Amino acid sequence: MKSLALLLAILATPIASVFSGEPVFVGTKTPSDLVAIDKFDHDDWTQLLQKHVDEKGRVDYRTWKASSPDREALRGYLDRLSAVDPKLPTRLESKLAFWINAYNALTIEGILRTDKLMPIRDHTTQRIGYDIWDDLRLHVGAKAYSLNQIEHEVLRKLDEPRIHFAIVCASESCPPLRNTAYAADEIETQLSSSAKTFFSSPRNFELDGEQLRLSPLLDWFSEDFGATENEMLQRITPWLPEASQERLRARRWSVKMSEYDWSLNEQPMQRKDVRD
Numbered sequence: 001m002k003s004l005a006l007l008l009a010i011l012a013t014p015i016a017s018v019f020s021g022e023p024v025f026v027g028t029k030t031p032s033d034l035v036a037i038d039k040f041d042h043d044d045w046t047q048l049l050q051k052h053v054d055e056k057g058r059v060d061y062r063t064w065k066a067s068s069p070d071r072e073a074l075r076g077y078l079d080r081l082s083a084v085d086p087k088l089p090t091r092l093e094s095k096l097a098f099w100i101n102a103y104n105a106l107t108i109e110g111i112l113r114t115d116k117l118m119p120i121r122d123h124t125t126q127r128i129g130y131d132i133w134d135d136l137r138l139h140v141g142a143k144a145y146s147l148n149q150i151e152h153e154v155l156r157k158l159d160e161p162r163i164h165f166a167i168v169c170a171s172e173s174c175p176p177l178r179n180t181a182y183a184a185d186e187i188e189t190q191l192s193s194s195a196k197t198f199f200s201s202p203r204n205f206e207l208d209g210e211q212l213r214l215s216p217l218l219d220w221f222s223e224d225f226g227a228t229e230n231e232m233l234q235r236i237t238p239w240l241p242e243a244s245q246e247r248l249r250a251r252r253w254s255v256k257m258s259e260y261d262w263s264l265n266e267q268p269m270q271r272k273d274v275r276d
Contacts, residue, residue, distance in 0.1 A: 023146075024130075026075075026109055027082030027139040034085035034141055037094045042101050042181035044077050049179045057168075057176020057197075058267045065112045074109055081105070082139040086154075093184040096158060096191070100182045102138060103150045103167045110136045110147075111170050111264070120170045121262045161224040161235065162191040164217050165198040172261040173203060173215065195239035203258060205236075207244060212253035219257050229255060 052064045064070055081102050086095075110123060110132045123132035137144040145154070155163045168177040175198045182190050199205040204215040218225060218232060225232040237245050 023135050023137050023144065024113075025137050025139060025144055026106060027078045029082070029139050030142045031083045034083060034088075036088040037084055037086060037090040037098045038184070040080070040084055040094070040098060042077075042097065042183060044073060044080070045101055045105060046181040048073055048077070049177070049181065053177050053179035054267055055179065057178065058265050059108070059170070059177060060267050061111060061117050061264070062266075064108075065117065071112065074105065074112070077105060078109060078138060082141075085141045086143075087141065091184060092158065093187045096155070096160060096163070097182040097184045097187050099150055099154050099158075100163060100166045102140070102145075103147060103155070104177060106136065106138045106147060106150070107168060107170050117264065117266070119262050119264045156221075156224060160191070161221070162195045162239075164221055164224065165195045165239075166191060168265070170265055172263045172265050173258075174265060177265070192239065195236075196241075199236065199240050199244075203261075205240060205244065206258075207247050207253070210254055212248070212255045213258050214255060216257040216260050 048064075048070060051070065052060045054060070064074075081098075084098070107120070111117065111120065114123070120132060123136075124130065129135075133147045135146065137146045138150075139145075151163075151167060155167065165175045166178075166182065168174045175194060178190070178194065198215070202213075204217075206213045218236070222232060225235045233248065237248060240248065
């Protein structure tokens, strides 16, 4: 009986309400006045990013979590995303900007909504059944989208591999989170910039001796970059530092994937507090 009482007490806590095994829906359900993605602006998302994300793409989760106005502003932005009809005709550029921003905002909401800040991998549990990538869902128009659905069923279908350097899973080895929203009119420049920033880190691209070390993202999503290793290397070459481009073309390399760091991409001053 004591074990049962303890389990009921745990399940009564706010964090357990998220780890319930049931989908957690974010955003309003099907408003009557849906708009096209082309009509949407992401200015309020930029304002939040400017306040809580530094120039290196790390997030001040603790301050954001403690600010009721900014928590409400994030929920308000997610509600606005819900008021879009993705079936209405729209430009590819607008689709890319909308869904990248939606993915990143929903991820931040998932990290902030539990009592204790923790890495995204700790937001999945077989014991209770919650999985942030599948069970946290955003209403957009008439459908609720999980993070996995946004990534695999929407963004990857747009045939733009640079999305993998733009969507952020709140981890150290993920791409840095831009502190401005993606925008349709700037998306080409922004995606190229994000790709170049990603490959500028030795964690994601390093030529060492006879070995080329790459981010495992290029292994996990290899089909998005080409049918062969050579095609993949040719595809990413324009996003590499110029000196690395020349070295890469000069010879054949033994390719190895780096270890992936799933620790939270919080700003450095937060790290001790988060672990405590």
